Amino acid sequence: AVWADQRTLIPVGKAVGIKLFADGVLVVSTSETDPCPARDCGIREGDLIVSCNGEKVTSTEDLQALLQATGGQPAAIGLRREGKTLNVTAAPVQGEDGSWRLGAWTRDSMAGVGTLTFYDPDTGAYGALGHGITDVDTAELMPLASGSIMETMVKAVKKGQRGDPGELKGDFTVQRDVGTVTVNSNEGIFGTVEAGFISGEAVSVAEPEEVHAGEASILCTISGSDTRAYEVEILRVNPRSRDGRDLLLRVTDPELLETTGGIVQGMSGSPILQDGRLVGAVTHVLVANPAEGYGIFLENMLTTAG
Numbered sequence: 001a002v003w004a005d006q007r008t009l010i011p012v013g014k015a016v017g018i019k020l021f022a023d024g025v026l027v028v029s030t031s032e033t034d035p036c037p038a039r040d041c042g043i044r045e046g047d048l049i050v051s052c053n054g055e056k057v058t059s060t061e062d063l064q065a066l067l068q069a070t071g072g073q074p075a076a077i078g079l080r081r082e083g084k085t086l087n088v089t090a091a092p093v094q095g096e097d098g099s100w101r102l103g104a105w106t107r108d109s110m111a112g113v114g115t116l117t118f119y120d121p122d123t124g125a126y127g128a129l130g131h132g133i134t135d136v137d138t139a140e141l142m143p144l145a146s147g148s149i150m151e152t153m154v155k156a157v158k159k160g161q162r163g164d165p166g167e168l169k170g171d172f173t174v175q176r177d178v179g180t181v182t183v184n185s186n187e188g189i190f191g192t193v194e195a196g197f198i199s200g201e202a203v204s205v206a207e208p209e210e211v212h213a214g215e216a217s218i219l220c221t222i223s224g225s226d227t228r229a230y231e232v233e234i235l236r237v238n239p240r241s242r243d244g245r246d247l248l249l250r251v252t253d254p255e256l257l258e259t260t261g262g263i264v265q266g267m268s269g270s271p272i273l274q275d276g277r278l279v280g281a282v283t284h285v286l287v288a289n290p291a292e293g294y295g296i297f298l299e300n301m302l303t304t305a306g
Contacts, residue, residue, distance in 0.1 A: 007302075008202040011271035011278050012116035012126070013219025013227045017150035017172050018189065019111045020133055020142050020181060024050040024080065025060050028137040031103040037090040038104035043079065046138040049106065050085075051078035058145065059108045067092050067100045077102075080143070107135065110142060113152060113170040115220055115269035117188065117281040117301065121202065124192040126179065127305050129269040130281035130296040131244045132186045147181030149193060153224050160261035160290030168222065168266030186244065187296060187304035188269065188281070206277035208297045211237050211247060216274040218249075218282060220267050222259050230256040234274065235292070244283040245294040247272075262291035271298075 027047045030039040043049075049057050052066035053076050067075065072092055079086045092100035116128045128149075132141045152170035160166030179193030213236060217229040230253035237247050249272065251262045260267070263285040270282040272295050280295040 007205045009118040009120055009205060009278055010198060010200040010202050011219055011273060012119050012198055012200070013221060013271055014116050014198065014225070015113055015152055015154050015168055015170060015221040015266060016116055016128070016178070017111060017152040017170050018114050018128070018133065018147065018181065019109065019150060020147040020184065021109045021145045022048065022107070023143045023145035024048040024057055025063055025106040025108045026135055026138065026142070028105045028107050028135065031105070033103060035093060036103035037092055038102040041077070041088040041090040043077065043088060043090070043102070043104060044081070046081070046135075046140050048080040048143055049077060050080055052076070060106050063102075063106065064099070067102065070100060072100055107137075110135070113154075113168050113266040114189070115267055115282075116149075116193075116198070117269045117271050118278060118298065119193065119198040119200075124195060125190065125305065126193050126198070127188050127190050127269075127281075127301045129188045130283040130301060131188060131268060132184050133189060141186070142184055144181065144184040147184070147189070147191070148177040149179035149181060149191065151176045151178055151197075154221050154266075155224075157222055157260050157264065159259070160264050160285065162288055162290065165285050165287055165290060166261055166264035168264055170266070183304070185304050187301050190305045203273070204277050205298050205302070206274065206279040208237075208239055208246065208299050210277070211274060211279045211297065213237065214274070216249065216272055216279070218270045218272050220270040220282075222256070229273070232272070234272075244296045246297045246300065247280060247295045248292065249282070249295055250292045257291060260290075262289075263293035264290070
């Protein structure tokens, strides 16, 4: 990566609200009842329903309306599973309220809090999280149709304990979209944010071989919109991990430990700085020890960001 020497980016550390809309509706589970049209025709948890009788399905409401229109006749359901397109025929059953159903629980969107890692002032592009947004029930990457980044204030912190990860709780009353999400990948989410939302000094990006065990800092927001640096120690560097666990770090900052117990949900994406350079982003917390967590090399985020 020759360009890493010249590449400079602004480390961000700002907490934001993230909203994703699925490219179809995601089947979270199928009902236990018999008959269960979804299960009986081969629909599985993790499938994406993209059409019903040839009409495009973009939300749970779309699917409901198209099922009602069948009047109970078998419906042609278009699915995507592991990148392949499948077609099945389901015979809806009537619920107690008279509506026609497939017997599948579905989800078409999700929202949460995460942290912006870097911003490129030349292009308006950002990277965040350092890992993908997966569905809570299926653990699969949420297939993205569109998404947005919203302003948020951190209004509360649930402190992490051993065995029970904490989290940042955001206040979305502002509900102002400040950017887009165009990629949801294992290395993070990416898109653009509006000019003026982020300011700061650009720093150079470290190559993985320049990252070493020792003192470092992370930028994050644990109260309101007050983004600042907290001390951490990089314990180990794993150059060949490739799963967002490129480095192991421990929070040493007394104030951060006091407030959050270490790394909590919502801090994913917090930029890691060492020797004045941007080295990576926080990705996972160790559930058994919330003071420790993993990070991804910034280089690996940039490779995906293109």
